[in-house]
Amino acid sequence: MRGGGLVSQMVATLAFSILLYGGLNAYASYLGYVYNVQSRDVTLGFLDYELGGGIRAVFLVSIILAIAFILSLYLFLNKTRLGISIRATVENSSLAESMGINTKLVKAISWFLAGGIASAAGSLYPLQFVFSPTLAYSILLSIFAASVLGGLMSLFGGFIGGFIEGFIEKYIMAELSIYLSPVIGVSPFVINQYSTLVPLIVVAAVLLIAPNGIMGIRVK
Template structure:
C-alpha cells in the first residue's frame, strides 16, 4: 500500500509537467488542425536554454522561464509563419506532419552542434531536497514544478477565455471562415497560437531539465508520450490534455512502484488503446470541430 500511494504522489506531481507540455500541443491542433511533431524538440530546446542560462549566468531555471518563454514564443510564431502558413489549406493537415518533423530534426541538429550529444541536467542546490509527510517522500523540485504547471495552465485558461485574443482563437477553432468574415486574421491567430504552444514548451522544458537528464535526441521519447496524452484526452481539448497527462503519469508511476519499471513504459499505450476502442475521439474529443 505504501508503494502504491508513493507512486500516486509521484505520478500526480509529474502529471502537471506533462499537462503543460501537452496543452501547447493540443492548442496548436485546436487552432490550426496541425499535429505538431516538433513539440518534443521545442521542450528539449527549452531545457537547453534554461541549462545554459543556469550554467553561464547562474539564473535559476524557474526564474529563467519568462526569458525562455518569450524567446520561444517568437521562434514558434516564426516557424508557423515561415513553414506552415505557405502550405495549401487543403493539404495542410498532411503536409504539416512532414514539415513539423523536419523542424524537429533541424532543432535536434542545431542542439547536437551546439551542445553535442552528451546528456545534460540542471543541478541546482535544491535538486535533491525532499519532504517527508506521513512517511511519504515529496520531492521539492516536483512539487514546485507541479505548482508552476498549475499556474501556467490557469493563465492559459484565462488567456483563452477572458481576452480578445482568446475569443479570436476560439472563433477560429469553431468556424475559421466565419471568423475571417468577422475581420479576424486567421494567419495571425495561427502564428500567435503556435507561438503560445512553443512558449508552454519552454516553460515545461525548464522543469524537464530539473527532473530528467536530456540530450538532443530526447525528443523522440517525449513526442510519443505527448501524442499519447493529447489523443487520449481528445485532440484540441486542453482539459483533455490535463486529464490525459494525469492518467498517463499516474498509471506509469504506480506500475513502476508496485510491479516493475520495465512495465511502466508500455502502460499508457495499453490504456490508450483500451480507451480508444470505446471512444475513438478520446475522452473529451469531439467528432465535430471543437472549442478548446
C-alpha cells in the same frame, strides 16, 4: 510554408525539426570533443532540494505551475478578445477570417504560446529525469497518449490525461518492476524499460472504449 496546406505544413515542420535536432546533436558533440563538457544524458537533480517528508521542490513547483498555466489559459481563451479569436480560428478558420479575424496572426501567436508553455515544462524536466538533445522524440508518444486520454478538444482534459498517463508510466511501472523483478528473475531496470509501451496501450484502450477521451464521456 507560406500558402501551403495542412499536410505541407506538417511535412515542413517535421523537416525543420530533423534539421534542428541535427544541429543540436552536432553542437553537443562539439562541446564534448572540444571542451569535454557532458551535454548528453545530463540531469540537474543536484539543483533540486527536499522540502520534507520525501517531497522534492520540483514536484511542488511543477504542480503549482501546471495549475497556474491551465487556469490562465482558460481565462485567456474565454475572457479575452485574442483568446476568443484563437478558439474561433480553431473551430472554423474560414468563417473566422470572414468575420475580420487575422487568422495567420492568430495561428502564429498560438504557436508561440505552445512553444512557451512547452519550454516551461522542459526547464523542469531535467531536475527530475535525464535529458538529451533527442528528448522530444522519446516523450512525444507519451504526450500524444495523454492528449488522447484526456480529450483532444478539451483544455482540462489534457491536464487530467497528462497526470494519469504520467502516473501510470512513471510510478505504477516503477513499482510494478520492483514486485516483478524477483518473480521473473531480471532487474527492475530491465522491466522498467518496457514502460514505453504504456502510451501505446493507453491510446489503444482509449480509442476502443472512449474515442473522445475522458472529457468526452457522457454520463447518463
